Amino acid sequence: MRISRLTPEGLDQFIKFNQAIDPTRDDFVERFQFQVLENPLLEDKAMPNILVSYDENGQIVGQHLHNPFEYYFKGKQLKGFYGFDFFVTENYRGKGIGSAIARQANIEFNPHFGVGVSDASQRIQLSLGNQIIGYLFTYLWIRNWLSPIKFGMNQLFKQKPDKRSFRCYKSNFPNKISVGDFQFHLVETLEQWDCENWNKDVLEFSRSLNFINWRFLSQENKYFFYLLTGSKAEAYFVVRKIFARGLNLLALVDYRVPEMDEKKFKAILFATQQLAKLGGYDGIFTMSSFH
Numbered sequence: 001m002r003i004s005r006l007t008p009e010g011l012d013q014f015i016k017f018n019q020a021i022d023p024t025r026d027d028f029v030e031r032f033q034f035q036v037l038e039n040p041l042l043e044d045k046a047m048p049n050i051l052v053s054y055d056e057n058g059q060i061v062g063q064h065l066h067n068p069f070e071y072y073f074k075g076k077q078l079k080g081f082y083g084f085d086f087f088v089t090e091n092y093r094g095k096g097i098g099s100a101i102a103r104q105a106n107i108e109f110n111p112h113f114g115v116g117v118s119d120a121s122q123r124i125q126l127s128l129g130n131q132i133i134g135y136l137f138t139y140l141w142i143r144n145w146l147s148p149i150k151f152g153m154n155q156l157f158k159q160k161p162d163k164r165s166f167r168c169y170k171s172n173f174p175n176k177i178s179v180g181d182f183q184f185h186l187v188e189t190l191e192q193w194d195c196e197n198w199n200k201d202v203l204e205f206s207r208s209l210n211f212i213n214w215r216f217l218s219q220e221n222k223y224f225f226y227l228l229t230g231s232k233a234e235a236y237f238v239v240r241k242i243f244a245r246g247l248n249l250l251a252l253v254d255y256r257v258p259e260m261d262e263k264k265f266k267a268i269l270f271a272t273q274q275l276a277k278l279g280g281y282d283g284i285f286t287m288s289s290f291h
């Protein structure tokens with residue numbers, strides 16, 4: 001067995017390996033190009049932060065992808081890595097390959113963070129000295145009383161989503177949305193954004209101008225970014241359309257308000273509910289480390 005960084009020579013095999021992992025998705029190349037190669041913090045596109053495990057015949061049997069990002073802690077801006085798509089083929093599980101990849105990742109990509117890992121992956125990570133530093137909570141707001149019925153039918157018959165249901169366009173979202181004294185504008189580019197650390201004792205992922213423009217504003221008709229109108233831009237939220245368990249949902253994928261500003265936070269929630277009603281969504285899905 002050999003573990004090494006992904007190189008341009010191994011890219012074709014790497015792509016085929018990931019397409020075989022989940023044949024129901026046909027957008028791996030596009031996602032890889034955007035999520036990994038276009039990340040503004042990636043230092044060398046020819047050497048992305050990806051570990052690949054090969055068997056004795058040179059075939060890929062495992063992988064662990066990482067993406068660089070910035071975060072704040074103890075008053076400092078630091079660089080870390082987000083680990084994802086940690087996978088070992090079924091025939092090679094239980095042979096120590098997953099542990100070997102994770103051990104190498106600890107060395108090369110430190111510190112690294114993971115969210116929503118499997119039980120097997122969590123056991124490996126904890127055995128190597130990684131720690132659980134928080135939890136991610138899932139929230140679902142149901143708008144339509146028929147939604148639970150649709151959910152139940154999908155669970156019963158395992159309906160496959162129509163790919164057309166994933167399509168969404170800017171014309172489906174209003175340019176302005178008001179909640180009380182607050183008004184949010186739909187923006188396509190962001191020229192200025194001051195990302196200040198809330199609290200030096202709280203680990204916070206950075207929302208820099210470069211990150212926002214890459215992650216949410218570089219893909220047309222995928223994410224919809226609403227910025228609070230005012231003399232100082234200090235709050236925003238991002239939504240997108242998702243299809244989950246038979247439900248058409250509006251996902252609140254990111255948001256930011258000044259620390260402990262409950263009024264602006266509630267304004268974002270109400271604005272998202274307005275968008276869900278205008279778009280005829282079954283409800284709203286979001287996740288947060290705050291309970």
